[in-house]
Amino acid sequence: MTNKINNKLKRSPLVLACVLILVSLFSCAPTKAVRAVNKTTPEAYKNQSSDTLNTASMDWKSYFTDPNLTALIDTALANNQELNIMLQQIDMAKNEIKARKGEYLPFVNAYAGAEVEKVGEYTRNGAVEKNLNVHEEDAFPEPLQDYSIGLSASWELDIWKKLRNGKKAAVLEYLSSIEGKNFMVTNLVSEIANSYYELMALDSQLAIINKNLELQQNALKMVKIQKQAARATELAVRRFEAEVLKNQSNRFEIKQHIIEVENTINFLVGRYPQHIERHSDTFITQDIPMINAGIPSQLLENRTDIRQAELELSAAKLNTKVAKANFYPSVGISAGVGLQAFKPKFLTETPESLVYSLVGDVVGPLINRNAIKAEYASANAKQLQAVYEYEKTVLNAFVEVSNALSNVENLNKSYELRDQQVKALNESIDIAMKLFKSARAEYTEVLLTQREALDSQIEIIETKKEQLLAHVNIYKALGGGWK
Structure with missing residues (x-):
């Protein structure tokens, strides 16, 4: 039987040569192992419980209750140019799937x-x-x-599944582009909310300055009267005038900042500059809701940038298989x-x-396969790069949440102390004015007290703004805002 086979092979040298070539092609295809991705996360955040209740599960319309803010976000999701550009990229990725699918059909x-x-x-x-x-x-x-x-x-x-793997990679890249769009939605929602709260804070600062200007102008009138009665000097009058002029100048700076923030919001919403509707008179009394951070492993599901990185990693693995299939006939x-x-x-x-x-x-390639080897090596490098990118994204998400939780806690404590400071300084203004009228305090004490009270009122508004921004940022860091 063996002799018959050998005789047939001798009569068919071309067949034997083809078999040897195919065997060499299979045996010479390189294989390079890429390390597995590390998906482990800490069990809980620092100083936080392991309760799985998570604020990120709320949709943004439930999380943001201000109707003016939700109307702005709704408009932005429909008209924002950058978001619409991303939607066209998603369509292109979808068309790529159709193109890849057609490659393995006759x-x-x-x-x-x-x-x-x-x-x-x-x-x-x-x-x-x-x-x-x-x-x-x-x-x-x-x-x-x-x-x-x-x-x-x-x-x-497609016996080596090169074309089918290419199509699967295109599907993953399409899904990745959708997650990229969702991540953009999260950023857009948070950016509009941050700008909106900043605008309300500027309105509150402007109202405080206007109120203090009234007090300072009344004090200026009193000093002028006292000068006429020889109970105050021209120096005191000039110092009070300078303080009034300083705050009048600050008022115009805040007005300019208000215009710029309004235009920033209008740009994000996709429209030309116009007035932004808001109710800033309730800014300082806004309640800061309770945050439920859940557990770190929930970030893998809630954070769209992590999901995007995971899909890109899967696509990179398939692209590596496609590159390896180029070695085969x-x-x-x-x-x-x-x-x-x-x-x-x-x-x-x-x-x-x-x-x-x-x-x-x-x-099939036989000699001078350097280009195929280089392409395969690059595909392996991209896969390893995607592994590091995924791990970096997970680590960055954890750090963002950890920083945001700490920021929320410290700002709450800071606001309580600043509130007490404002009350004390507001009371000291009345005391200083009474003492000045009875010639028991110098005008410099009145000026210093008014200045400190104004600074403290501006600072507590800044602290309230930072609280609201932290309220937005923790929601974004946990993975909320895109649902």
Whole structure:
């Protein structure tokens, strides 16, 4: 039996050579292992319980209760140009799936053609045409024409799953682009909320300055009266005037800042500058709701940037398989059927004008595969890069939540102390004015007290703003805002 096989192989050296080539192709394909991604997270945040109740599960319309703010966010989600650009990228990624899917299906084409050719008589083709008749009455025309019509088909057999893996990678990249859009929505919602609260804080600061200007102008009038009664000097009058002018100047700076923040919001909403509706008179009394951080492992599901990084990692793994499949031979089948003749009247004569073909081929790289090796090495490097990117994204998300939780706690304590400071300084203004009227306090004490009271009122507004911004940022850090 062995002798028979050996005899057949000796009679078929071409078959043996093909087998050896294919074996060498399989055996020479490199393999490089990329380390697994680390998905472990801490069990709980510092100084936080392990309760799984998570604020990120709330949709943004439930989290933000100000109707003016929710109206701005709704408009931005429809009109923001950057978000609409991202939606077009999602459509392009979706079209890429269709393109990749079509690659592993048969390609069928219809063709029709006409050709004119004149060959020399002292050539083989010329001699044949000169002496050969198709029929007794019909010689080859000169110049020779050629007409054809038919169908052709080609199909690459995806035996190594290169094309199917490419299509799966395109699907993952499409899903990744959707998560990228969701991450953009989260950022857009938080950016509008931050700007809105900043605008309300500026309104409150402007109201405080206007109120203090009234007090300072009244104090200026009193100092002028006391000067006329020889109970105060010109120096005191000038110092009070300077304080009034300083706060009048600060008022214009705040007004300019208000215009800029309004225009920032209008840009995010996708419209030209206009007034932003808000109710800033309740800014300082706004309640800060309780935050439920859940557990760190929930970030893997709630954070869209983590989900995007995970999908990109999966796509990178498939692209590595695609690059490795380039080392293996590709198997293709092509076929065609049609009609062909040198005169149009013969096209309808069958089977004389009928032409058909069926071809199968195996093509694989044998020598000088450096380009394929380089592409495979790059694919492995990109996969490892995606591993590090995923781990960095998870770590960054944990750090953001940890910082935000600490910030919320410290700002709450800071606000309580600043509130007590404001009350004490407001009371000291009345005391200083009474003492100044009775000549028991210097004008500098009144000026200093008014200045400190104004600074403390501005600072508590800043602290309230920072509380509200922290309220937005912790929601964003936990993965809320995109649902």
